[in-house]
Amino acid sequence: MNARLASSRDNIDDLAERLLNGQRAALARGITLVESKKPAHREQAEALLTKVMGSTGNAFRIGVTGVPGVGKSTTIDTFGSNLTAAGHKVAVLAVDPSSTRTGGSILGDKTRMAQLAVDRNAYIRPSPSAGTLGGVAAKTRESMLLCEAAGFDVILVETVGIGQSETTVAQMVDFFLVLMLPGAGDELQGIKKGVLEIADLIAVNKAEGDGLIRARSAASEYRAALNILAPRSKHWSPPVLTISGLANEGLDDLWRQLGIFKERMQASGDWESKRAEQQLAWMWGLLNEKLQTALKANPEIKAALPGIESAVKSGNLPATAAASKLASLFGI
Template structure:
């Protein structure tokens, strides 16, 4: 077993050798709020960076009740059976208390939880979407260095978390329910625009016909939208996380998408854009952290808010005072 207190060089080697204790130690360092731990983590990730980037990164989202845990468990098991090493990560900005329902999902992913070629890791909530997603990104890089060649990034939140996961991954899969109502509601929420593929889950038993009908509705809805890429039109498939039906066709389409875009250099281009975007997201996160934790600002901000609300001070002047306190 790896000595998790080992010096950095030993930790590097252990991670590259795929030792889980070392990977867990590195992820814990990356998630820590202690400055010295964060410095160690960043130095470690920087050293390992040349050994990252080799995995296929797939984002997965779906409304509560869509059967996401069951579907991920089935897909991950399907992939490990094909010889892949699969890491399941989570982005959940919604819970500041529990750290996200993926902690419960881990027990529901019964097969993956005991699969030696799979690794399930939640991202703790840190109160900001940028912070959570950044931790997930760092975890993803560490998992890639440890030899995981497929990363499944699950969003268990709603709203902005879909955009966060789409900005972390190469392919974005949206799970939908049969009998979910008007397909235009999905467009209204902006989810369909993000999707590289839509999969209607629970296409088994009595739900099979409803799933096929829902898939036809989503295909009709997609005709309204211009494809995000000339290389790809968003397909709609039906799957069953319970029986595994449709997973082979689903994965074939994901691989087709990857091959087409990689051949044109678009995967690398997408990742470069993502890296720059997350750099600025972390800058914003640092500024927000200073606003929350700087003693002088914490003491002054309530008074500024009161004065603006009372009409005694303009919002512009209050913002300028805060900006000056931040050194801007």
């Protein structure tokens, strides 16, 4: 047993060293570990994260969301290629929608990002969301840290954008970019107020050819909508841009705006305080996950749960009383 434990530690030491040297195979292996639900893999993942933690935190973490068809993958592909051409190393954590019935996902982002897929300074990791709130993979935070440790200085997190709460994404990135379609009219009515409230910038995509005029009109309507909302930070009012991921137009201005945002947030101290709060939120999220796992594994809970769930479903037992009963059985 001791020999196996020592071997495991040696393997993690080697994996950490190779990951810190920027080896892509080591990064892929590390992300596979953090995504695994096996207890042994979780222990290894925690050990790996602990070893590389000192080399994390140096990347610009950017969340990208938008409704299906808005051109997220195309925009990320072009935008990321611009950044690698300028000397950056870009990692894309693309979260695919998982089937609520089978748990499967398409994982087709590498085919939709043709330029970045063959770029030596880019890394694309499609991960199934598995029903996680906000459409973001449960282990995206850990994956971001591993990408940073491997030397990537820009992390793009592409969410599924299917109407789920995007708050989860905003709580793990530095900058939250919302892509919109031109022709605001009906779309504007359907935009969730919550998404506008957490957006750091709105970019109206497909502003090329016949869509340019409609995109400019939409941008004006989005600006008017933002004017009635209080900005999240007194140091930043979310701008609205028109871009074309397909034609590579407006993306230089987008990157310039991100740079201005970063400078202002760092100068004000908001950058570090936000990251500190994100770390605490991550800790509590992981603790809640572990507590729920431990609760469901408790023998008394497992024995009583079917009857309690049945009583709640039939309306014979209030959910509040059921929760109290389960907590009592768990000793809390």
